[in-house]
Amino acid sequence: MKCRVCGARASITLRRHNASFCPEHFNEFFIRQVEKAIKDYSMFDWSDKIMVCVSGGKDSLVLWYLLHKMGFDTTGMYINLGIGEYSQKSHEKVLNFAEKHGLKSIIVDLPEMGHPIPLMEEKINRQACSICGTVKRYYFNKAAYEHKFDVVATGHNLDDESARLLGNVLKWSPAYLSKMDPNLPEDGEYMKRKVKPLIRLTELEVGGFAFMNGIDYIREECPESKGATSMIYKDVLNSLETEMPGTKHYFYGEFFKNAAHLFRVEEEDAPEMYKCNVCGMESFMETCSFCRMLERLK
Amino acid sequence: MITVNMPDGKVKETKKRRVADIMKELGLNENAVLVSMGDTLLTPDLSIEDGSEINIISVVSGG
Numbered sequence: 608m609k610c611r612v613c614g615a616r617a618s619i620t621l622r623r624h625n626a627s628f629c630p631e632h633f634n635e636f637f638i639r640q641v642e643k644a645i646k647d648y649s650m651f652d653w654s655d656k657i658m659v660c661v662s663g664g665k666d667s668l669v670l671w672y673l674l675h676k677m678g679f680d681t682t683g684m685y686i687n688l689g690i691g692e693y694s695q696k697s698h699e700k701v702l703n704f705a706e707k708h709g710l711k712s713i714i715v716d717l718p719e720m721g722h723p724i725p726l727m728e729e730k731i732n733r734q735a736c737s738i739c740g741t742v743k744r745y746y747f748n749k750a751a752y753e754h755k756f757d758v759v760a761t762g763h764n765l766d767d768e769s770a771r772l773l774g775n776v777l778k779w780s781p782a783y784l785s786k787m788d789p790n791l792p793e794d795g796e797y798m799k800r801k802v803k804p805l806i807r808l809t810e811l812e813v814g815g816f817a818f819m820n821g822i823d824y825i826r827e828e829c830p831e832s833k834g835a836t837s838m839i840y841k842d843v844l845n846s847l848e849t850e851m852p853g854t855k856h857y858f859y860g861e862f863f864k865n866a867a868h869l870f871r872v873e874e875e876d877a878p879e880m881y882k883c884n885v886c887g888m889e890s891f892m893e894t895c896s897f898c899r900m901l902e903r904l905k
Numbered sequence: 906m907i908t909v910n911m912p913d914g915k916v917k918e919t920k921k922r923r924v925a926d927i928m929k930e931l932g933l934n935e936n937a938v939l940v941s942m943g944d945t946l947l948t949p950d951l952s953i954e955d956g957s958e959i960n961i962i963s964v965v966s967g968g
Contacts, residue, residue, distance in 0.1 A: 706930075766965070810964040811937070818946060818962065832967060838965065840935075845934045848936045850935060
């Protein structure tokens with residue numbers, strides 16, 4: 608295959624775009640997709656202070672790398688989950704990355720705070736991924752609020768979001784379908800705007816960008832994520848994509864054109880919010896779900 | 906023979922030469938993996954020389 612732009616030998620083929628690219632022109636293509644997502648969804652501008660949630664994986668490090676290269680004011684936020692060797696390695700990747708590129712970071716260390724994920728899983732009768740989701744959301748919101756960020760950016764890509772959409776459609780879950788937008792506005796006093804600038808790019812494209820730009824990320828998967836349903840949805844979508852290139856993009860994009868409005872929650876229908884009586888963060892109940900989990904560790 | 910380093914650390918061998926054929930033989934989805942040789946990514950249409958060593962990089966993450 609030859610690069611669509613310059614005719615040199617291609618390094619990557621994108622069947623959904625009916626195109627192949629050399630590294631130089633793939634980088635240009637990739638950056639254009641991120642710029643378009645930021646612009647089309649009005650995610651942020653040059654005046655915004657952006658907190659990038661990083662895990663040490665390819666998506667979040669690629670996002671941090673790109674937003675920094677594009678000149679945005681970014682700080683990485685990493686949570687050490689305390690999941691053995693996996694967390695040690697991912698922590699190292701984030702620290703090395705930040706040092707190499709001279710970037711600011713915020714680190715939350717769950718083992719130091721006395722509640723690593725494996726301990727919470729042992730004491731609370733819930734799946735590790737579900738506990739981890741609650742813990743991450745809590746600390747991301749808290750850090751964004753306390754450090755006065757304008758926007759929280761995550762590395763979710765088209766594969767992540769089309770798999771999540773498929774899962775939510777299969778369950779016809781209105782509460783979750785109402786939160787599919789790649790730009791979720793601020794909510795109340797504590798929840799900052801949440802954006803997903805890699806939404807126009809697939810995992811293959813993000814992986815290709817990481818490889819071609821020498822971004823050193825953790826390749827191992829979290830050992831707690833084995834058998835996660837999101838992987839089943841991704842597998843199904845990848846099979847469809849092979850037979851019908853562009854399926855993920857179409858499935859995700861057409862949802863916003865044709866169906867998202869059906870699940871929109873009007874302000875007057877939004878549930879009443881409280882201030883958590885333990886930590887003071889915003890909550891749907893008198894005590895937030897995170898503090899209720901910590902209570903159960905005692 | 907082509908040596909294939911799999912994402913889980915296992916090493917496989919194949920007589921196939923074309924990247925797309927190797928992926929098919931190993932049951933790999935073209936949207937789920939990248940194939941590299943040294944510091945270069947390989948597109949599925951490429952044929953590689955006998956005795957070469959390639960790496961399969963999984964790009965699927967989740968949880």
